[in-house]
Amino acid sequence: MSKTMFRAGALALALAGCALTAAAITTPAAAAAPAAAGPTVNIDNFVFGPAAVTVTVGTTVTWVNRDDIPHTVVADDKSFKSKVLDTDEKFSFTFTKPGEFGYFCSLHPHMTGKVIVKAA
Numbered sequence: 001m002s003k004t005m006f007r008a009g010a011l012a013l014a015l016a017g018c019a020l021t022a023a024a025i026t027t028p029a030a031a032a033a034p035a036a037a038g039p040t041v042n043i044d045n046f047v048f049g050p051a052a053v054t055v056t057v058g059t060t061v062t063w064v065n066r067d068d069i070p071h072t073v074v075a076d077d078k079s080f081k082s083k084v085l086d087t088d089e090k091f092s093f094t095f096t097k098p099g100e101f102g103y104f105c106s107l108h109p110h111m112t113g114k115v116i117v118k119a120a
């Protein structure tokens with residue numbers, strides 16, 4: 001009797017393990033975006049660094065606030081706009097058109113940067 005129960009428990013664990021494995025395999029594929037991962041711009045001491053990055057069309061740029069005060073990332077032409085980023089929060093934007101995209105921090109407008117997007 002107890003042996004049977006043990007086996008049933010082991011089978012349940014094995015099935016649970018299979019379900020977890022299947023979920024682990026399925027999730028990243030479903031979340032995969034066509035965009036290429038691109039450079040990271042660190043926001044530190046009221047500076048976007050590097051101040052200018054050059055990417056190709058389809059590249060995602062990620063900003064990370066390494067400062068201990070909030071900042072934002074807002075395009076001059078408003079084509080992208082982050083929420084207020086607290087320390088260690090991130091914002092990503094995928095550039096789909098070539099051009100030069102200046103941006104600034106709406107909380108500290110003297111903070112500026114630029115993304116140069118080249119045709120792929």
Ligand SMILES: [Cu+2]
Pocket residue numbers: 046070071072105106107108111
């Ligand atoms: Cu700021």
